[in-house]
Amino acid sequence: MIRTIVRSVLVIVVSTAVFGFAYPAVMVGFAQAAFSSQANGSLLYRHGQVVGSSLAAQNFTGTQYFHERPSATTPVYNAASTTFANYGPTSPELAQEVHQQVEAILKLEGPYNPGLTVGDIPVDAVTTSGSGIDPDISVAYADLQSRRVAAVRHLPLATVDRMISQYTTGRSLGVLGEPGVNVLELNLALDNLGDK
C-alpha cells in the first residue's frame, strides 16, 4: 500500500516532466523552427500591423465588405472565447434568429440583386458556425454578396468573382473537407486593391 503510493507519486512526477513539459517544449521548438507562421496562429499583417488570423472570422458590417456567418460568441467573433449557439433543432429561438437573419440579408443584398428571395439564401448564411469564428463562408454565400461588394467598391463584377475563386479554399488533397471562401483574406485583398 505505502509502496504503491510512493511509486504512484514518482510516476506522476516523472510523467509530468516528460508529457507536461518536455513533450510540449520539444514540439514548440520544432514548430517555431519549421512552421513559424502556422505555429503562431496564422496571423495576417498589413503594414506590419496584425490585422487578424486567416483562421478566425472577424466582424464585418460595412457594405464594402463580404460578411461572415453569424456567431454565437460574446462579443461576436470572439477568438478568445469560442462557443456553439446550442439551440436545439426545433427551438423557437433558433427559428426567430434564422428569420431575423433572412430579413437582414434580403434588406442588405436585395437592392443589388433584383428578385432576390429567401430561397436564394444558402443555409450557412443564416446559421451560427460551430466555433463562432468560422473563417469561411460557402461559395454560394460569397456569390450572393459579390454584386453588392462590386457596386460599392466600383469594381467590375468579374474582378470580384475572380477574387472569390482566388480565395476559395478547395478540398485538402482534392478530396477531404468542403470548399469555402476565406472572408478575411478576401476582404484584405479587396482593401489592398485600393492601396495600389
Place this chain on the structure above:
Amino acid sequence: MQLEGIGQIILYAVVLLVLAYPLGQYMAWVYTREKDDVIERGFFRMLGRDSGAEQNWKKYATTVLLFSLIFFGLLYAVLRLQGHLFLNPDGMPGVSWPIALNTAVSFVTNTNWQYYGGESTMSYLSQMSGLAVQNFVSAAVGMAVLAAVVRGISRRSSGTLGNFWRDLYRSLIYIMLPLSAIVAVILIWQGVPETFSGHATALTLQGAHQSIARGPVASQISIKQLGTNGGGFYNSNSAVPFENPTGLSNFVEMLAILLIPAAQVFMFGRMVRARRHAWMIYIAMFTMLAIGVAVSATAEQHGSAVLRQSGVSIAASATQSGGNMSDKEVRFGIADTALWATATTDTSNGSVNGGLDAFTPAGGAVPIVDMFTGEAIFGGVGTGLIGMFFYILIAVFVAGLMVGRTPEWLGKKIQAREMKLAALGALFVPTMILVLTAVAIATRAGQASIFNDGVHGFSETLYAYDSQANNNGSAFAGYGATPFSAALGAVDMLFGRFVPMLAGLALAGSLAAKRTVPESAGTFRTDGATFVVLLIGVIVLTAGLMILPALSLGPIAEGLMHL
C-alpha cells in the same frame, strides 16, 4: 449528400483499416515482449525492488485505483491553486470547487467532460501539467488494463495478469508518445498553433481589437484524439479552426480517434491466437459504426425542422454542402461532421467538430445510442474492448443455452462467476445512467442545468449522464454547469470508469486460472458470420432495449413532433 461526402467516408474506413491492422500487431509485440529496454530497467530501479514483478488481478486493480486516486488529488490541487502558480500569462484565477472536482475526475477517468471553456479558464500550467499529462496517462491506464485482461484470457492455469507499471510504461513510451508526436507535426503543418506566447491582439479591418487565443495547442490536440480523451484547448473543441483548420487536419484527427481502439481488436486477436475471431469482432463493430454514420449523415443532410420551414436553400450543390448547418463549420459540411459525431461517440473520445445540441433529433439520437452500448463499438482505448468482452460472453452464453452445453470462449469454460462479472460489466453503467438521468430530471437542482425547453431539455440531460458515465465527454453543450450537475457528473464518471474496469480485471483473473478444454463438435464457433449476427443481436437487445424508453421521451418525441 454529394458523392464527395460518401467518398470521404469510404476513404476513411479504408485508411483506418490499413493503419490499424499493423499497429495492432505492433502493440501485441509491445505488451508480450519478455525483455525490458534500458530506460525501462532504470524506471523499475527508481520504483524500487520488485516493482516489476507479476501481479494477480487484485494487486493489479489496487495499483490502478491508488494511482488514479493520487493523480486526482494532485490535479484538483493544481486547478484550485493555478492563480498563485507559474505559467499563467493570461492571469487566470483558481477554478471553483465544483468545476475543479468535475474536471479533475473528468481527466483522470479519461472522460474530458468540459464544464469550463479551456481558453478562458485554464492557465498554461493547468493545461500542460494537469490536463495534457492526464491525456497521456489516463489513456495509458486504460490500455494497460486491457493488456492485462487480454493476457489473462490468453494464459492457462495462471495466477497473474502481468505488471501494471510495465504495461503503463510501454503504453506511454512505445505507443502514445510516438503516435502523438507524428500527429502533432501534421497538425502544426496544417495550421494548429504551437507556442508559449499568450493571446495575440489584432486590429481588425474595421478598426476593432480582436484577441486571439493561442498556446501549445497542437501537442495537446494530437493526444486528446489518440487517447480517446476529447477535452479541447478551446471551448468549441475541434470545431475551432485553431484546433482543426483544414479538411486534412480533420481527416487525420478522425483517424486518430479510432486508430488505437481499432488496432486493439487486432492486438487481441494476435495475443490470444484467434485472428479470425478478432476479425469477426471488428466486423461487428464496424457494421454498427457504419449504421450510425448512415443514419446521422442522412438526418443532418435532410436538415432540421426550423431550417426547412425557414425557406432558405438547404439542398446540397456544387457551391454549398447544405443541410443542417447550425453550429457546423463550412470547411467540414455535413459528411465530415456526421462521421466525426459517430466516431467520437462510438469510442469514448467525445471531442466534437460541430455542436451536437443543434443536431436533428435522429442525428442526435445516434450518439446517445452509440455511447449507451458502453462504448463497445470500438470504445475507449482499452476500456472499449473490455466492454465488448462482456457482450461476447453474454453472446456465447446465450448460444450455449440454445444447445444445452456449458458455454466456452477461446477454450475456457464460462461458468457462473464469469457470467456474473460479465452481466455486472454490461449492465451496471446503463442502469446508472437511467437512474442519474431520472434524478437530474426530477429535481429542481438538476433542471437548472437545462438550456433548451421541452423534450430537447430531456435529451440534453440524458446525453450528459450517458456521456459522463461512458467517459465520453461530448455534450449537448447547452447543458450547463451548476454545483449539483458538476458533483453528480463526477460520481457518474467515477463509477462508469472503475466498475467495468474492475469487473474486467476480475474476469481476467478468473479466466487466467482456468485450464483450456479442447474444442469439440458442440463448441459454438466464434469465428464465423453467425457469431457476428449473434453479437450484434445481444448488444441491440441489452443496451438497445434499455435505452429505448428514455430515447422515446427525448429524440423520438422531438422527431415526431416536427415531422
